[in-house]
Amino acid sequence: MAITIAVDCMGGDHGPAVTVPAVFDFLRRERDCSVILIGREEALRAPILAASAEFGIIECRDRFHLHHAGEVVGMDEPVASALRNKKDSSMRVMANLVKDGSAQAGLSAGNTGALMAISRFVLKTLPGIDRPAIAGILPTSTGHIYVLDLGANVDCQPEHLQQFGIMGALLVSALEHHERPSVGLLNIGEEAIKGNDVVKRAAELLKDSDLNFHGNVEGTDIWKGATDVVVCDGFVGNVLLKSSEGLAQMISGGLKEEFSRNILTKMAALAALPVIRAFKRRFDHRSYNGAGLLGLKGIVFKSHGSADAFAFRCALQRAAEAARERLPEKIAARMALTRNTVAHSSPATMQPAAPSVEQVLAA
Amino acid sequence: MAITIAVDCMGGDHGPAVTVPAVFDFLRRERDCSVILIGREEALRAPILAASAEFGIIECRDRFHLHHAGEVVGMDEPVASALRNKKDSSMRVMANLVKDGSAQAGLSAGNTGALMAISRFVLKTLPGIDRPAIAGILPTSTGHIYVLDLGANVDCQPEHLQQFGIMGALLVSALEHHERPSVGLLNIGEEAIKGNDVVKRAAELLKDSDLNFHGNVEGTDIWKGATDVVVCDGFVGNVLLKSSEGLAQMISGGLKEEFSRNILTKMAALAALPVIRAFKRRFDHRSYNGAGLLGLKGIVFKSHGSADAFAFRCALQRAAEAARERLPEKIAARMALTRNTVAHSSPATMQPAAPSVEQVLAA
Numbered sequence: 001m002a003i004t005i006a007v008d009c010m011g012g013d014h015g016p017a018v019t020v021p022a023v024f025d026f027l028r029r030e031r032d033c034s035v036i037l038i039g040r041e042e043a044l045r046a047p048i049l050a051a052s053a054e055f056g057i058i059e060c061r062d063r064f065h066l067h068h069a070g071e072v073v074g075m076d077e078p079v080a081s082a083l084r085n086k087k088d089s090s091m092r093v094m095a096n097l098v099k100d101g102s103a104q105a106g107l108s109a110g111n112t113g114a115l116m117a118i119s120r121f122v123l124k125t126l127p128g129i130d131r132p133a134i135a136g137i138l139p140t141s142t143g144h145i146y147v148l149d150l151g152a153n154v155d156c157q158p159e160h161l162q163q164f165g166i167m168g169a170l171l172v173s174a175l176e177h178h179e180r181p182s183v184g185l186l187n188i189g190e191e192a193i194k195g196n197d198v199v200k201r202a203a204e205l206l207k208d209s210d211l212n213f214h215g216n217v218e219g220t221d222i223w224k225g226a227t228d229v230v231v232c233d234g235f236v237g238n239v240l241l242k243s244s245e246g247l248a249q250m251i252s253g254g255l256k257e258e259f260s261r262n263i264l265t266k267m268a269a270l271a272a273l274p275v276i277r278a279f280k281r282r283f284d285h286r287s288y289n290g291a292g293l294l295g296l297k298g299i300v301f302k303s304h305g306s307a308d309a310f311a312f313r314c315a316l317q318r319a320a321e322a323a324r325e326r327l328p329e330k331i332a333a334r335m336a337l338t339r340n341t342v343a344h345s346s347p348a349t350m351q352p353a354a355p356s357v358e359q360v361l362a363a
Numbered sequence: 364m365a366i367t368i369a370v371d372c373m374g375g376d377h378g379p380a381v382t383v384p385a386v387f388d389f390l391r392r393e394r395d396c397s398v399i400l401i402g403r404e405e406a407l408r409a410p411i412l413a414a415s416a417e418f419g420i421i422e423c424r425d426r427f428h429l430h431h432a433g434e435v436v437g438m439d440e441p442v443a444s445a446l447r448n449k450k451d452s453s454m455r456v457m458a459n460l461v462k463d464g465s466a467q468a469g470l471s472a473g474n475t476g477a478l479m480a481i482s483r484f485v486l487k488t489l490p491g492i493d494r495p496a497i498a499g500i501l502p503t504s505t506g507h508i509y510v511l512d513l514g515a516n517v518d519c520q521p522e523h524l525q526q527f528g529i530m531g532a533l534l535v536s537a538l539e540h541h542e543r544p545s546v547g548l549l550n551i552g553e554e555a556i557k558g559n560d561v562v563k564r565a566a567e568l569l570k571d572s573d574l575n576f577h578g579n580v581e582g583t584d585i586w587k588g589a590t591d592v593v594v595c596d597g598f599v600g601n602v603l604l605k606s607s608e609g610l611a612q613m614i615s616g617g618l619k620e621e622f623s624r625n626i627l628t629k630m631a632a633l634a635a636l637p638v639i640r641a642f643k644r645r646f647d648h649r650s651y652n653g654a655g656l657l658g659l660k661g662i663v664f665k666s667h668g669s670a671d672a673f674a675f676r677c678a679l680q681r682a683a684e685a686a687r688e689r690l691p692e693k694i695a696a697r698m699a700l701t702r703n704t705v706a707h708s709s710p711a712t713m714q715p716a717a718p719s720v721e722q723v724l725a726a
Contacts, residue, residue: 113552141613151551154559188514188601189476196517196598219605223613232602235559238551239599240606242582247607250504250586251614251646258642259635271634272622279621283614 002032003323005316006103009039010072010090011110012305012312019109020047022312026320027060029313033320034063036103038090041068069093073114075305082114083121091115095122098298104323105299107290107315109307115300116152116293123298126328128335131156132295133164133234134302135171136241137288140225144288146172146181147222147230151238152293161185161202161231162209166338167294167331168229169211174325175318181228184217186236198233206231209338248285290315292322295331299323365395366686368679369466372402373435373453374473375668375675382472383410385675389683390423392676396683397426399466401453404431432456436477438668445477446484454478458485461661467686468662470653470678472670478663479515479656486661489691491698494519495658496527496597497665498534499604500651503588507651509535509544510585510593514601515656521564524548524594528569528576529701530657530694531592537688538681544591547580549599561596569594572701611648653678655685658694662686 009019016039023035037044044066069090073082086092091114094106099122108115116132125132135148148164149156156164165183172181185203187195195203195216206213214227219240222230232240255276259269289311293300301319303312372382379402386398400407407429432453436445449455454477457469462485471478479495488495498511511527512519519527528546535544548566550558558566558579569576577590582603585593595603618639622632652674656663664682666675 141616154551186602188517188598188605199598219602219607220609220612222606223609235551235562236599236602239549239582239595240602242551243585243603243607244582244610246583246586247610248614249583251611253504254646255638255642258638258645261638261641265638265641268634268638271631272638275618275621275624275628275631275635278624278628279618282621283617 002034003030003105003320004034004036004103005319005323006036006038006067006094006097006106007316008090008094008106008108008110009037009044010069011075011108011115012303012307013075013109014306014308015039016044016047018307018309018312020044021051021054022309022316023064024051024055024060025309026313026316027063028055030317030320034065035316036065036067036097038067038069038093038097040070040072040090041066067093067097073110073118075111077111077114079111079113079117082111083117089118092118092122095119095298095300098300099123105301105319107301107303107312107319109303109305109312109315112151112302115302119293119296119298119300123296123300126295126297126332126335128332128338129163129167129295131160131163132293133160133167134237134291135164135168135294136291138222138241138244139283139285139288140223142225145222145225145230146228147232147237147240148294149232149234149237150241150291151234153234155235156198156233158198158201158205161198161233162205163295163335164231165206165211165213165229166209166334168231170327170330170334171292171294171322172228174327174330175321176228178228180212182212182214183229183231184214184221184227186219186222186230186232186240187216188218189216202231286311287314290318292318292327294327297328299327365397366393366468366683367397367399367466368682368686369399369401369430369457369460369469370679371453371457371469371471371473372400372407373432374438374471374478375666375670376438376472377669377671378402379406379410381670381672381675383407384414384417385672385679386427387414387418387423388672389676389679390426391418393680393683397428398679399428399430399460401430401432401456401460403433403435403453404429430456430460436473436481438474440474440477442474442476442480445474446480452481455481455485458482458661458663461663462486468664468682470664470666470675470682472666472668472675472678475514475665478665482656482659482661482663486659486663489658489660489695489698491701492526492530492658492694494523494526495656496523496530497600497654498527498531498657499654501585501604501607502646502648502651503586505588508585508588508593509591510595510600510603511657512595512597512600513604513654514597516597518598519561519596521561521568524561524565524596525568525572526658526698527594528574528592529572529697531594532574533690533693533697534655534657534685535591537690537693538684539591541591543575545575545577546592546594547577547584547590549585549593549595549603550579550581552579552581565594649674650677653681655681655690657690660691662690 133149496512
């Protein structure tokens, strides 16, 4: 199946300077794919010319289209303003193109909160899914691991965590072609008695589902790759993600400082360089770029704001693979089955959903 | 003031082989301190002889006492069993000695859950404190930072987070002699609108207190040392702590693997060794060992279970400093002031406290 990806070229810390070359590198590699480049025409023209010189644009000239969008959502712009006032933002146009079927997936490196709110508003949530979630990938000592939710839902009920488990497992199946990925529940102790009430009840729901549920995992287990998927609420997931980024930066910055202290340490750095490079290749976070916004009636991926062209291309490939595997259809089919089962569970445990996008707009 | 520390010598992964030499190293350095070594006499005798040979026991022979305790709480033993069945455990005896004033502080490297439950049962909670919390120290790129709660309270109300902020600030004042330490609230975005309801309300309470409240901090900010104290609930704090440990282990293990891959990389490792050592000294987690159990009518510190003698001695020094500064008295005095202020706050926002130790025992 031919896949078209709608790309918000304006988002991220570097905008078109990164997104456009990444698109052409992607097109050269994925011959079944087309891309709609979305953004201000005047901002995209020069990077497209530069990329065409670099990647030889002729072979893929029929596989990209420029779609002008006059506005850009700022990286720190409040969600409500992005949603209410910027109907012609590159992000909004991207979501519209996914919605109307012009594209099978969308990608943006822009403001995460705005991307989730716009995607949810335009595409709507799949039946059976109460809350869309953001699923990202972290490197582990044995490979990598999918973690969700990374920040879309700060207050979760057990049923939401169960839904995250189902969506995460289907994402791994789609991207890794892995039949029955194992799912862990992030907790603060492996024993079933530990953790708060939401997590305890979520463990029961996950155990009762037909997932390959591994049970509780602790913070240390994530980096050992104890499971294929780890489920947690968005507050915990976001703290986990950001504190890990911060710690990795601190370690790498500290090593750099020690290696550049004097002439002797600089010579040591020269000797160690090939080893450090091999290490960096192995745990290269750029190759894990591309977080899926799961639970929507359409595929939207989020690139890290600071992504370079290599990282952005990795996210494009993930979005294309999710489209090839028709991920939303698979989640919808799976949720239809689950709803028949969980219809018996006590409605008293369900709490009112988070404020909807409509409520945010009305606020 | 002469300080006596009650030390549970049986806890931790290594028991007396680590705790006893650490005690004598501590005694040699801190001339105003005495130690009560608690544990099975037959298990302590040999390490005491060995340490006396190493550290020259004569000069401190009047400053240590052996206190026999026949039982030991297992590292994975359920909390209820440790509390109910082991009245003569080294951990319980330690808490009793703090309670009856024989010691001004206690230290254990044993099972954290059991240590908190036993300390809370024996010592009781200070007036004005709903929930004792565990405050630990993490290295940052600019120094170090105190984080609480690290796992004692998995479901917190805004008032608890405010109390953690107050106790954390007083701990930093006591240990670092820092007049007005800055306090940050761990959140998933710096803007006040982000985060869940508990965190939003906690931010208001912290702002209204007379603390040096910095506002929200994110996961990345912790490692930059954005504040002196970071406050979060115990679930989030425990995930933060354990995932950071896991990530640091993964990075260090991955570097070791790359450096020992072949003869060339091993030669590079030799060249880089002094730099790696300097780096390790700088971020040596062992020097940050010793987490305070705050909010009790007495001082109890927790050493990491895997601590070596150097790390255990650091924890002993922290406990001694907290005793010199009469930390519980200061917390009690500060809470007496706060209670007068917060008595006006809506009681509807207060939720029932976590199950008490008595309830756990009755279960």
